[in-house]
Amino acid sequence: METLRQQLAVSERRLCRVLGHPRSTQRYRPQIRDDEAALTQQIIQLASQYGRYGYRRITALLRTAGWRVNPKRVERIWRQEGLKVPKKQPKRGRLWLTDGSCIRLRPAYRHHVWAYDFVALRTTDGRALRLLVVVDEYSRECLAIEGARHLRHDDVLHCLTALFVHHGSPAYLRSDNGSEFTAKAVRQWLARVGVQTLFIEPGSPWENGYVESLIGKLRDELLNGELFFTLREAQVLIEQWRKHYNQVRPHSALGYKPPAPTARQPVSPYPQCA
Secondary structure, three states: OHHHHHHHOOOHHHHHHHHOOOHHHHOOOOOOOOOHHHHHHHHHHHHHHOOOOOHHHHHHHHHHOOOOOOHHHHHHHHHHOOOOOOOOOOOOOOOEOOOOOEOOOOOOOOOOEEEEEEEEEEOOOOOEEEEEEEEEOOOOOEEEEEEEOOOOHHHHHHHHHHHHHHHOOOOEEEEOOOHHHHOHHHHHHHHHOOOEEEEOOOOOHHHHHHHHHHHHHHHHHOHHHOOOOOHHHHHHHHHHHHHHHHHOOOEHHHOOEOOOOOOOOOOOOOOOOO
16 A cells, blocks of 8 residues: 555545545554464464364364464464365265155264264285274264274174163164175164164265264375274274364364363362372
């Protein structure tokens, strides 16, 4: 504005009137806060640690750590430092019946509907590795990620048994039509414990969207950036990611709060007696 005013040899008042700018904008001087440098360093550190998080999720992590910041300030620093915002995933439509009802049963409460699916990958020696991922659709909590070289229907039963003992059995269990999920032993066992099965239409993975979304985050944030040399290494790192996902990672559908945060113990202001 100052350069333009000098070139045209006009007053500030007239130039602001022609351009439609309030004169107060020419007198504004940005105020740099005392904690700007520390906040910038913290944002860069979190962005480096969680490379696939955007500024909104970083804002939630900062607030959890005790920073009193709003998303606009974090976005300003984010763009100022040239940090890259991850691309959004395209939305998928749902399948609808002729009467207007949705095929997919929506979860209404915690442990109402669970969903599970398999993930295939390989260790560096070329050997196959399979993961069984189980998620509670209502709370978005990742209940288990079971990793092994081979997973069959009896392994699915062992995993579900441990989860049922720990959490209780859900009302419904959603999956695709894989042989491990449609096996006669699995269906008979689920019927005995009172769990109803929900099988999606073949070739329609979006009907199992909750677990597909979780698997996408698992691949994006861990599997695509790690080399697993052994089965045990993969199991440890994947379990660490699962705990971080449940207890720390902000979830946009939950108001940028983790699905199962751990309770913090209050710190006593008085020293403990020996």
